[in-house]
Amino acid sequence: MAVVGAVCALLCAAAPASGQARAELAARIDSLDRVALSQRARLAQLDSMAEARRRAIVMDTTRIGPFLLVDPDTADNARAAEAIAAVWSQYSAVAGEGAARIAGATVTSSPPQSFGTLAQAYSFNPGIWGGLDRERAAHVVVRSALTDALPSDVRDWLLGARVTLRPDNTQAYRELATAHSHSARACYDGDTAACIVTLGLVDPGADWERWYTPDELRAQVAQRVRPMDAAYACANDGDHEACLQALRALHGALPPVGGGARAGLLAHALGEGGPGSFERLFAPAPDVGSRIAHAAGTSLDVVIDGWRARLDEARPDMRAGVIDAGVWTVVWLAALALLATRSTRWRIG
Amino acid sequence: MRSEMTQMLRLQWQSSRWLLLVLAVICIGLPQASVRLALWVGGDDVLASGRLLAQLGSTSGLYPFLAAITGALVALTAWNWDHRTGHVYALSLPVSRTQYALLKLWAGAVVMLVPVLAIWAGAWIATAMTTLPSGLRAYPFAFGARFLLAALLVYATVFALASGTIRTTLIVTGVFCVLFIGGSIAVPWIESQFGVDLISPTQVLGEAFTSWPGPFRVFGGSWLLIDV
Numbered sequence: 001m002a003v004v005g006a007v008c009a010l011l012c013a014a015a016p017a018s019g020q021a022r023a024e025l026a027a028r029i030d031s032l033d034r035v036a037l038s039q040r041a042r043l044a045q046l047d048s049m050a051e052a053r054r055r056a057i058v059m060d061t062t063r064i065g066p067f068l069l070v071d072p073d074t075a076d077n078a079r080a081a082e083a084i085a086a087v088w089s090q091y092s093a094v095a096g097e098g099a100a101r102i103a104g105a106t107v108t109s110s111p112p113q114s115f116g117t118l119a120q121a122y123s124f125n126p127g128i129w130g131g132l133d134r135e136r137a138a139h140v141v142v143r144s145a146l147t148d149a150l151p152s153d154v155r156d157w158l159l160g161a162r163v164t165l166r167p168d169n170t171q172a173y174r175e176l177a178t179a180h181s182h183s184a185r186a187c188y189d190g191d192t193a194a195c196i197v198t199l200g201l202v203d204p205g206a207d208w209e210r211w212y213t214p215d216e217l218r219a220q221v222a223q224r225v226r227p228m229d230a231a232y233a234c235a236n237d238g239d240h241e242a243c244l245q246a247l248r249a250l251h252g253a254l255p256p257v258g259g260g261a262r263a264g265l266l267a268h269a270l271g272e273g274g275p276g277s278f279e280r281l282f283a284p285a286p287d288v289g290s291r292i293a294h295a296a297g298t299s300l301d302v303v304i305d306g307w308r309a310r311l312d313e314a315r316p317d318m319r320a321g322v323i324d325a326g327v328w329t330v331v332w333l334a335a336l337a338l339l340a341t342r343s344t345r346w347r348i349g
Numbered sequence: 350m351r352s353e354m355t356q357m358l359r360l361q362w363q364s365s366r367w368l369l370l371v372l373a374v375i376c377i378g379l380p381q382a383s384v385r386l387a388l389w390v391g392g393d394d395v396l397a398s399g400r401l402l403a404q405l406g407s408t409s410g411l412y413p414f415l416a417a418i419t420g421a422l423v424a425l426t427a428w429n430w431d432h433r434t435g436h437v438y439a440l441s442l443p444v445s446r447t448q449y450a451l452l453k454l455w456a457g458a459v460v461m462l463v464p465v466l467a468i469w470a471g472a473w474i475a476t477a478m479t480t481l482p483s484g485l486r487a488y489p490f491a492f493g494a495r496f497l498l499a500a501l502l503v504y505a506t507v508f509a510l511a512s513g514t515i516r517t518t519l520i521v522t523g524v525f526c527v528l529f530i531g532g533s534i535a536v537p538w539i540e541s542q543f544g545v546d547l548i549s550p551t552q553v554l555g556e557a558f559t560s561w562p563g564p565f566r567v568f569g570g571s572w573l574l575i576d577v
Contacts, residue, residue, distance in 0.1 A: 076541065079540075079546070173577060174399075174402060174576075174577050175399070177398075177484040177485075177577035178398030178399050178402065178482070178483075178484040178485065178577065179484075180398070180483075188484075315577070316571055316573075316576050316577065318488040318491035318492070318495075318571060318573070318576060319488070319490075319491045322491045322494045322495050322498070322567075322570075325495065325498050325566060325567035325570065326494070326498055328562050328564075328566060328567075329498045329501060329502055329567055331562070332502060332505070332562075332564040333501060333502065333505045336505035336506055336508070336509045337450075337451065337454055337505060337509075339509040339512075340450050340454060340505075340508055340509040340512040341446070341447040341450045341451060341512075
């Protein structure tokens with residue numbers, strides 16, 4: 001009301017007017033006040049309606065392995081539970097006793113405002129990603145929970161990628177084949193030690209020299225810095241120290257291959273290690289490489305060689321796809337040609 | 350028989366030559382345009398491989414579309430003058446309907462080699478005139494073969510559809526659309542009402558495009574002209 005009074009005083013001072021004009025101004029100010037009040041009343045009404053809706057929802061809690069699915073009791077909830085159970089069955093053997101580390105992880109497909117206390121729950125929502133179906137949404141939930149439970153050094157090493165048992169090795173192959181890094185090229189050519197360096201399992205060196213040559217570092221600066229920036233000059237004049245400083249200002253050189261390839265290595269190690277391999281990641285170990293070797297139950301070199309073999313198997317083979325396609329295409333062509341010959345010429349009228 | 354094949358080929362050529370010319374120009378130009386665009390966007394520095402692949406991937410969706418258009422248009426031109434003249438011409442020929450349809454199928458497939466050879470040439474020229482970044486290879490032959498198979502499949506499908514009357518074609522297409530749209534709406538509703546899992550038309554179509562022996566699996570593969 002103090003504000004209303006001040007506005008009234010201001011208006012009255014600005015426009016000394018007749019009694020009728022003053023009455024009109026007062027009416028307008030009253031109406032403004034009423035609008036504000038009605039808006040506040042409307043908000044309060046919405047709040048109470050939302051609260052009533054929250055109370056009306058019958059929540060159902062379903063336990064699926066280590067997960068707790070908390071959702072309204074609907075048919076959708078039952079299908080979400082089925083999808084998570086199906087995906088968890090693929091991961092449960094690998095997780096072994098490590099499942100206890102994610103015990104009680106809450107999953108929900110309801111919007112967060114339905115129950116504020118579960119804001120940290122894993123979201124199961126096939127709709128969020130458009131075409132993503134229930135199975136993929138369940139994969140996201142299970143993989144996210146397992147990733148969050150990882151030892152922090154392994155989680156950091158993954159560069160934001162999630163634990164998976166179905167890595168995209170084709171993409172990793174592409175990444176390795178096109179990486180502008182001497183260690184990645186050596187890894188591509190089958191050098192196991194170079195793969196260990198490329199995957200960031202050992203220190204790349206203070207100046208990232210185990211990953212990149214000075215020329216390769218300069219090329220990275222040229223890519224990451226705008227031409228008008230001072231740091232860009234090092235790419236042209238070949239001042240290696242200046243390039244190193246530029247990269248340090250950019251929080252370091254980018255690894256030759258990203259998190260997807262690293263997640264692929266972890267997936268291979270978990271697969272090789274079999275039941276309980278996930279739990280073995282938590283055994284005391286000096287570094288990530290040792291953890292991975294421990295999980296796989298073999299030496300790191302063997303794990304890396306196996307991973308490289310998987311990448312070679314996943315190499316995109318354009319010719320093979322066409323040959324497969326050709327065989328089936330001939331079969332379908334014959335069927336369609338047969339269909340076409342069954343039409344009749346007698347169609348007049 | 351040879352003269353009948355020649356006559357049918359000549360007839361097919363006459364009815365579709367301008368269309369084939371346009372398609373050939375597009376087919377020879379598109380691979381070159383997409384490779385040039387990828388090089389322009391990706392840059393010519395040593396780190397360009399990844400960007401080049403990403404850019405080529407973003408335009409690779411045009412090729413299956415072009416293959417489908419090529420196959421469909423050639424199939425439609427094959428039956429166009431039959432439909433226009435009420436199939437009188439076919440009735441006047443001393444060949445069986447089966448033989449007539451096969452001759453027509455053969456003639457259409459042969460003239461479709463014009464755009465297919467054009468895209469092959471376009472892909473070959475585009476990659477031969479480009480210095481690829483390290484780690485990348487060109488696959489113009491496999492790319493052209495994929496285009497040929499995809500175009501042939503659509504050609505045969507539309508040819509079979511168009512071999513009937515326009516009414517039959519419309520009925521078949523209409524029933525397919527109704528089943529697809531109706532099914533896409535009905536299946537989720539039935540699933541949510543009765544708590545059952547059904548196969549939706551979208552899934553069936555998806556399978557046809559992504560797995561053997563789905564007829565359109567060739568469309569689901571990689572259409573990259575350049576890859577690792």
